[in-house]
Amino acid sequence: MRSAILGILALGIMAISPSAASAAPSFDCRAANHPAEATICRSWRLSWLDRRLARAYSNARYDIRSTGHRRAYRRFVRDQRRWLRERNRCRHNRRCLVRSYRARIKWLRHGELDYY
Numbered sequence: 496m497r498s499a500i501l502g503i504l505a506l507g508i509m510a511i512s513p514s515a516a517s518a519a520p521s522f523d524c525r526a527a528n529h530p531a532e533a534t535i536c537r538s539w540r541l542s543w544l545d546r547r548l549a550r551a552y553s554n555a556r557y558d559i560r561s562t563g564h565r566r567a568y569r570r571f572v573r574d575q576r577r578w579l580r581e582r583n584r585c586r587h588n589r590r591c592l593v594r595s596y597r598a599r600i601k602w603l604r605h606g607e608l609d610y611y
Contacts, residue, residue: 518539518542518543519536519542520532520535520536520541520542520545520546521545521546521548521549522545524536529583530583530586530587531582531583531584531585531586531587531592532583533587534585534586534587534588534589534592535592538589540593541589541592541593541596544592544593544596544597544600545596547596547600548596548599548600548603551599551600551603551604552575552603554603555571555603555604556568556571556572559571578595578599581595582595582596582599
């Protein structure tokens with residue numbers, strides 16, 4: 496009886512809380528191989544920022560790629576890799592990670608994506 500009640504409570508909690516899939520970052524946490532990635536996986540806020548960044552990056556990448564300028568696209572991808580190295584320097588520092596993500600999202604959405 497007690498386990499049935501606990502099961503019903505667990506289902507109720509799952510119904511009102513965000514799903515595990517929506518709380519996950521844009522990458523597979525099982526493959527997280529850096530302290531910054533592990534920190535992101537443990538934080539719903541950082542996971543949410545990571546998903547927002549992934550959408551902003553995907554949109555910006557599409558815009559640049561659709562121009563047909565291969566050199567500009569390669570520079571854009573290199574710039575993202577550079578940002579990831581900078582982000583990883585934050586390691587377990589959540590404030591640093593939040594600042595890094597916010598700045599990158601803002602730049603991807605509103606920055607001058609001038610790679611030409």
